[in-house]
Amino acid sequence: MNSNKYYYLYKLSSPEKRICDAFVDALKHRKKEFQVSLAGTGKDSINKVYRVIHLDYPEYYYLDQANCKMWIMGEELKVEIAYRFSDAEMRNINKQLKAVTEKILAMIPKDAPLSEIELILHDYLMTNIKYEYDYENVTTFRIYSILGPLLDKKAVCAGYSAAFKFLSDLAGLPCLTVSASAIGGKEQKKAGHAWNIVALSKASCCHVDVTWDSNCYEATQKKCYEYFNLTDDQIEKAHFWDRNEVPPCVIQGEAPVFQCKTKQELKKLILENIKKNILRFTVSGMEERFENKQQVLDYILDVLTLSIHKPISNYVIGFDPKRNEINIFFVPALDYSLFNWL
Numbered sequence: 030m031n032s033n034k035y036y037y038l039y040k041l042s043s044p045e046k047r048i049c050d051a052f053v054d055a056l057k058h059r060k061k062e063f064q065v066s067l068a069g070t071g072k073d074s075i076n077k078v079y080r081v082i083h084l085d086y087p088e089y090y091y092l093d094q095a096n097c098k099m100w101i102m103g104e105e106l107k108v109e110i111a112y113r114f115s116d117a118e119m120r121n122i123n124k125q126l127k128a129v130t131e132k133i134l135a136m137i138p139k140d141a142p143l144s145e146i147e148l149i150l151h152d153y154l155m156t157n158i159k160y161e162y163d164y165e166n167v168t169t170f171r172i173y174s175i176l177g178p179l180l181d182k183k184a185v186c187a188g189y190s191a192a193f194k195f196l197s198d199l200a201g202l203p204c205l206t207v208s209a210s211a212i213g214g215k216e217q218k219k220a221g222h223a224w225n226i227v228a229l230s231k232a233s234c235c236h237v238d239v240t241w242d243s244n245c246y247e248a249t250q251k252k253c254y255e256y257f258n259l260t261d262d263q264i265e266k267a268h269f270w271d272r273n274e275v276p277p278c279v280i281q282g283e284a285p286v287f288q289c290k291t292k293q294e295l296k297k298l299i300l301e302n303i304k305k306n307i308l309r310f311t312v313s314g315m316e317e318r319f320e321n322k323q324q325v326l327d328y329i330l331d332v333l334t335l336s337i338h339k340p341i342s343n344y345v346i347g348f349d350p351k352r353n354e355i356n357i358f359f360v361p362a363l364d365y366s367l368f369n370w371l
Contacts, residue, residue: 034198036205037081040274044069048106049078055110056082056089059119062109067101075099075106084206087191088198090174091119113170122176129179130199137200143229144343146202147237151257154178154192155243161185186240190223193239203228209270213241222268224256226275229343233358234278236264254326258345284356288314292328299332299357303341308359315353322348325355 038049044067051065067074079094096111114122136149158178161167164185171177177184178192190206197204204227211222224238238256245253256264261278287302289295289312302310319325325348333341347356 034203035081035085036275037085041077041081042069045074045077048074049081052078052082052108053086053089055108056086056092059112059116060110062107064105064107067104067106080208084194084208087175087195087206090176090191091122122180125180126175130196133196134200142343143202143227146200147197147227147229147258147343150193150196150200150202151237151239151242152252154189154196154239155246155252158182158184158189158192158243159247160240160244184240186223189240189243190225193225193237197225197227205275207236207270207275209268211268213267219269224268226278227258228276229258233343233345234276235259235343235345236261236268236278238264238268251323253323255322258343260345260347263347284309284311284358286311286313288312290314290316292317295328295355296332296335299329300335303359308341310357312355312357313353315355318353319348319350319355321350322346329357 038046041049048065048067048070051063054060055063082089082092083094091113093111093113098109098111100107112119133150133153136153137146141149159182161172161177161183164172169177171181171188172184173187173191175188175192175195177188179195184192187208190208194204194206204225206223206225208221208223210219211224212219213222214220222240224236224240226234226236228234235258236256237258241256242253245251245255259278261272264278285307287298287310289298292315295312295315298312302308319328326346329344329346333344341359343359345356345358348354349356
């Protein structure tokens, strides 16, 4: 089993993992029921397992958790599984999903670095899916699963994050879903929210909130990266989560500060720093100013095409227009065979 895909599974105890493995095997083979030992588990173990399946296995969209039935017989657990679709309906849905996912994955070049895979998947969901603002009056579960974004082109945050996780798993991008809360909406109230964390190298984990970037795109019709590859410090202003549950998205140590007045000076500085292996730094004092983060990203991406000294696999860019500061963190191409958060 590829541990890169199942972050929450490997946080379970061995007895809890035994239950989860039995449940997943039953779902995979569309079994009507299964039985497994409860030895070594607690009362909340089955709830933990349900949560793992929800977060780690978005492909099992057809599980109807609310209507599953359970019996505890001594140290044995028996589960009668409820499905949302008949076998015939599911075959048809899976056929549709296969067609859509193959189209999306075909956009990814062969041997593309993880950062390019991430960008392609982010941009597809951002530009092709619309947020379902009337979710309180929508009775279908589909907007909360991969079916809403991938087949219906409508979703809420749970659907966006599930689809990003699902596509990342297929494309080989290490990714997990964060189910927590955020301040948003017209009333700017704290409410449940979901987004993703990706691992782009053994030293770089970043937050990605496709939902909020998609909302921005829908409003402006311009690609938005305000919530793309953020650190904990950058996203914590409006997002709230259990930091003990997920890997940290941080940049260690103090970054050197450089002064630049013009974009040409910034270009020269970036190329010189990459050559010198100075991959994290802050730029201040720009007189030739950028209007927003998107302009900063576009400019830096153009500069990176000129660098021949070190392949850059990813980047984390921060922009503070009030302080007129640009925070840059370049991630060099590394061996991605290991996944640092497990």
